[in-house]
Amino acid sequence: MIHSKTSRIVLLLATVLFFAFISCKKEDPLKEGDLVFCQDDPGEGNFWEPAKVVKVENETVTIAWDDTFMKDGPEAQKSISEVVKRQQADPKKVKENMAIIIHPPVFLYPYKGIIEKVMGDRYIVRYKSGSVERHDTVDITSLYKYK
Known part of the structure:
Protein backbone atom coordinates (compact mmCIF):
# COMPACT_ATOMS: atom_id res chain seq x y z
CA MET A 1 0.00 0.00 0.00
CA ILE A 2 2.77 2.43 0.88
CA HIS A 3 4.61 1.67 -2.35
CA SER A 4 1.56 2.45 -4.47
CA LYS A 5 1.00 5.78 -2.68
CA THR A 6 4.66 6.65 -3.08
CA SER A 7 4.53 5.64 -6.73
CA ARG A 8 1.52 7.85 -7.33
CA ILE A 9 3.14 10.81 -5.63
CA VAL A 10 6.35 10.34 -7.60
CA LEU A 11 4.39 9.97 -10.85
CA LEU A 12 2.31 13.07 -10.06
CA LEU A 13 5.42 15.08 -9.20
CA ALA A 14 7.20 13.91 -12.35
CA THR A 15 4.17 14.86 -14.47
CA VAL A 16 3.95 18.33 -12.91
CA LEU A 17 7.67 18.93 -13.39
CA PHE A 18 7.52 17.68 -16.98
CA PHE A 19 4.71 20.05 -17.93
CA ALA A 20 6.35 22.94 -16.06
CA PHE A 21 9.57 22.30 -18.00
CA ILE A 22 7.95 22.11 -21.46
CA SER A 23 5.77 25.16 -20.80
CA CYS A 24 8.81 27.35 -20.01
CA LYS A 25 9.24 29.64 -22.97
CA LYS A 26 12.87 30.14 -23.85
CA GLU A 27 14.05 33.22 -25.70
CA ASP A 28 14.58 32.61 -29.39
CA PRO A 29 18.22 33.13 -30.33
CA LEU A 30 18.98 35.91 -32.79
CA LYS A 31 18.93 34.82 -36.42
CA GLU A 32 19.28 36.33 -39.86
CA GLY A 33 16.39 38.66 -40.70
CA ASP A 34 15.42 39.49 -37.09
CA LEU A 35 14.53 43.12 -36.42
CA VAL A 36 16.57 44.49 -33.52
CA PHE A 37 17.53 47.57 -31.56
CA CYS A 38 21.23 48.10 -30.97
CA GLN A 39 23.53 50.70 -29.54
CA ASP A 40 25.43 52.65 -32.16
CA ASP A 41 28.14 53.72 -29.72
CA PRO A 42 27.88 51.80 -26.41
CA GLY A 43 28.74 54.08 -23.52
CA GLU A 44 28.01 57.16 -25.66
CA GLY A 45 24.48 58.09 -24.69
CA ASN A 46 21.42 55.92 -24.57
CA PHE A 47 20.42 55.57 -28.24
CA TRP A 48 19.13 52.15 -29.30
CA GLU A 49 18.73 52.29 -33.07
CA PRO A 50 16.59 50.05 -35.29
CA ALA A 51 18.44 47.55 -37.45
CA LYS A 52 18.11 44.13 -39.08
CA VAL A 53 20.30 41.08 -38.38
CA VAL A 54 22.40 40.11 -41.41
CA LYS A 55 24.53 37.39 -39.82
CA VAL A 56 25.18 35.82 -36.40
CA GLU A 57 28.53 34.20 -35.58
CA ASN A 58 29.12 33.14 -31.97
CA GLU A 59 28.94 36.37 -29.92
CA THR A 60 29.16 38.72 -32.93
CA VAL A 61 26.13 40.01 -34.83
CA THR A 62 26.37 41.78 -38.19
CA ILE A 63 23.49 44.25 -38.52
CA ALA A 64 22.21 46.52 -41.28
CA TRP A 65 21.06 49.90 -39.96
CA ASP A 66 17.50 51.03 -40.79
CA ASP A 67 18.86 54.58 -41.07
CA THR A 68 22.47 54.88 -42.28
CA PHE A 69 22.74 58.66 -41.75
CA MET A 70 25.83 59.51 -39.65
CA LYS A 71 27.04 55.89 -39.66
CA ASP A 72 30.46 54.59 -40.72
CA GLY A 73 28.71 52.27 -43.18
CA PRO A 74 25.40 50.56 -43.95
CA GLU A 75 26.36 47.57 -41.78
CA ALA A 76 28.17 47.12 -38.48
CA GLN A 77 29.40 44.29 -36.29
CA LYS A 78 28.13 44.31 -32.73
CA SER A 79 28.59 42.17 -29.67
CA ILE A 80 25.46 40.14 -28.94
CA SER A 81 25.18 42.10 -25.65
CA GLU A 82 24.64 45.32 -27.66
CA VAL A 83 21.69 43.89 -29.59
CA VAL A 84 18.08 43.47 -28.41
CA LYS A 85 15.43 41.69 -30.48
CA ARG A 86 12.64 44.12 -31.43
CA GLN A 87 9.67 42.55 -29.64
CA GLN A 88 6.62 44.42 -28.42
CA ALA A 89 6.31 44.33 -24.63
CA ASP A 90 3.53 42.16 -23.22
CA PRO A 91 1.22 44.35 -21.08
CA LYS A 92 0.62 41.41 -18.71
CA LYS A 93 4.35 41.15 -17.99
CA VAL A 94 5.28 44.84 -17.67
CA LYS A 95 6.09 45.62 -14.04
CA GLU A 96 7.48 48.57 -12.12
CA ASN A 97 11.31 48.78 -12.01
CA MET A 98 11.56 46.67 -15.17
Whole structure:
Protein backbone atom coordinates (compact mmCIF):
# COMPACT_ATOMS: atom_id res chain seq x y z
CA MET A 1 0.00 0.00 0.00
CA ILE A 2 2.77 2.43 0.88
CA HIS A 3 4.61 1.67 -2.35
CA SER A 4 1.56 2.45 -4.47
CA LYS A 5 1.00 5.78 -2.68
CA THR A 6 4.66 6.65 -3.08
CA SER A 7 4.53 5.64 -6.73
CA ARG A 8 1.52 7.85 -7.33
CA ILE A 9 3.14 10.81 -5.63
CA VAL A 10 6.35 10.34 -7.60
CA LEU A 11 4.39 9.97 -10.85
CA LEU A 12 2.31 13.07 -10.06
CA LEU A 13 5.42 15.08 -9.20
CA ALA A 14 7.20 13.91 -12.35
CA THR A 15 4.17 14.86 -14.47
CA VAL A 16 3.95 18.33 -12.91
CA LEU A 17 7.67 18.93 -13.39
CA PHE A 18 7.52 17.68 -16.98
CA PHE A 19 4.71 20.05 -17.93
CA ALA A 20 6.35 22.94 -16.06
CA PHE A 21 9.57 22.30 -18.00
CA ILE A 22 7.95 22.11 -21.46
CA SER A 23 5.77 25.16 -20.80
CA CYS A 24 8.81 27.35 -20.01
CA LYS A 25 9.24 29.64 -22.97
CA LYS A 26 12.87 30.14 -23.85
CA GLU A 27 14.05 33.22 -25.70
CA ASP A 28 14.58 32.61 -29.39
CA PRO A 29 18.22 33.13 -30.33
CA LEU A 30 18.98 35.91 -32.79
CA LYS A 31 18.93 34.82 -36.42
CA GLU A 32 19.28 36.33 -39.86
CA GLY A 33 16.39 38.66 -40.70
CA ASP A 34 15.42 39.49 -37.09
CA LEU A 35 14.53 43.12 -36.42
CA VAL A 36 16.57 44.49 -33.52
CA PHE A 37 17.53 47.57 -31.56
CA CYS A 38 21.23 48.10 -30.97
CA GLN A 39 23.53 50.70 -29.54
CA ASP A 40 25.43 52.65 -32.16
CA ASP A 41 28.14 53.72 -29.72
CA PRO A 42 27.88 51.80 -26.41
CA GLY A 43 28.74 54.08 -23.52
CA GLU A 44 28.01 57.16 -25.66
CA GLY A 45 24.48 58.09 -24.69
CA ASN A 46 21.42 55.92 -24.57
CA PHE A 47 20.42 55.57 -28.24
CA TRP A 48 19.13 52.15 -29.30
CA GLU A 49 18.73 52.29 -33.07
CA PRO A 50 16.59 50.05 -35.29
CA ALA A 51 18.44 47.55 -37.45
CA LYS A 52 18.11 44.13 -39.08
CA VAL A 53 20.30 41.08 -38.38
CA VAL A 54 22.40 40.11 -41.41
CA LYS A 55 24.53 37.39 -39.82
CA VAL A 56 25.18 35.82 -36.40
CA GLU A 57 28.53 34.20 -35.58
CA ASN A 58 29.12 33.14 -31.97
CA GLU A 59 28.94 36.37 -29.92
CA THR A 60 29.16 38.72 -32.93
CA VAL A 61 26.13 40.01 -34.83
CA THR A 62 26.37 41.78 -38.19
CA ILE A 63 23.49 44.25 -38.52
CA ALA A 64 22.21 46.52 -41.28
CA TRP A 65 21.06 49.90 -39.96
CA ASP A 66 17.50 51.03 -40.79
CA ASP A 67 18.86 54.58 -41.07
CA THR A 68 22.47 54.88 -42.28
CA PHE A 69 22.74 58.66 -41.75
CA MET A 70 25.83 59.51 -39.65
CA LYS A 71 27.04 55.89 -39.66
CA ASP A 72 30.46 54.59 -40.72
CA GLY A 73 28.71 52.27 -43.18
CA PRO A 74 25.40 50.56 -43.95
CA GLU A 75 26.36 47.57 -41.78
CA ALA A 76 28.17 47.12 -38.48
CA GLN A 77 29.40 44.29 -36.29
CA LYS A 78 28.13 44.31 -32.73
CA SER A 79 28.59 42.17 -29.67
CA ILE A 80 25.46 40.14 -28.94
CA SER A 81 25.18 42.10 -25.65
CA GLU A 82 24.64 45.32 -27.66
CA VAL A 83 21.69 43.89 -29.59
CA VAL A 84 18.08 43.47 -28.41
CA LYS A 85 15.43 41.69 -30.48
CA ARG A 86 12.64 44.12 -31.43
CA GLN A 87 9.67 42.55 -29.64
CA GLN A 88 6.62 44.42 -28.42
CA ALA A 89 6.31 44.33 -24.63
CA ASP A 90 3.53 42.16 -23.22
CA PRO A 91 1.22 44.35 -21.08
CA LYS A 92 0.62 41.41 -18.71
CA LYS A 93 4.35 41.15 -17.99
CA VAL A 94 5.28 44.84 -17.67
CA LYS A 95 6.09 45.62 -14.04
CA GLU A 96 7.48 48.57 -12.12
CA ASN A 97 11.31 48.78 -12.01
CA MET A 98 11.56 46.67 -15.17
CA ALA A 99 14.11 47.59 -17.87
CA ILE A 100 12.39 48.41 -21.17
CA ILE A 101 13.03 49.98 -24.58
CA ILE A 102 10.81 53.03 -25.12
CA HIS A 103 10.17 54.21 -28.70
CA PRO A 104 7.14 56.45 -29.11
CA PRO A 105 6.36 57.45 -32.72
CA VAL A 106 7.44 61.06 -32.05
CA PHE A 107 10.98 60.00 -31.00
CA LEU A 108 13.79 59.77 -33.49
CA TYR A 109 15.60 57.13 -31.41
CA PRO A 110 14.49 54.45 -28.98
CA TYR A 111 15.93 54.63 -25.47
CA LYS A 112 16.51 52.11 -22.71
CA GLY A 113 14.52 53.05 -19.64
CA ILE A 114 12.90 51.80 -16.45
CA ILE A 115 9.17 51.43 -15.84
CA GLU A 116 8.45 53.73 -12.89
CA LYS A 117 4.70 53.25 -12.65
CA VAL A 118 2.00 51.14 -14.28
CA MET A 119 -1.35 52.96 -14.50
CA GLY A 120 -3.77 50.61 -16.26
CA ASP A 121 -2.86 50.83 -19.95
CA ARG A 122 -0.40 53.74 -19.45
CA TYR A 123 3.20 53.50 -18.28
CA ILE A 124 5.53 56.12 -16.82
CA VAL A 125 9.06 55.45 -18.08
CA ARG A 126 12.26 57.04 -16.75
CA TYR A 127 15.19 57.21 -19.18
CA LYS A 128 18.17 59.35 -20.13
CA SER A 129 18.29 61.33 -23.34
CA GLY A 130 21.85 62.60 -23.59
CA SER A 131 22.59 63.98 -20.13
CA VAL A 132 18.94 64.79 -19.39
CA GLU A 133 16.82 62.42 -17.30
CA ARG A 134 13.28 62.28 -18.67
CA HIS A 135 9.95 60.84 -17.59
CA ASP A 136 7.30 60.12 -20.21
CA THR A 137 3.88 58.50 -20.08
CA VAL A 138 3.22 56.12 -22.98
CA ASP A 139 0.96 53.23 -23.96
CA ILE A 140 2.08 49.67 -24.69
CA THR A 141 2.63 50.36 -28.42
CA SER A 142 5.71 52.43 -27.47
CA LEU A 143 7.32 49.73 -25.30
CA TYR A 144 9.60 46.88 -26.36
CA LYS A 145 11.21 44.07 -24.40
CA TYR A 146 14.72 44.65 -23.15
CA LYS A 147 16.58 41.31 -23.01
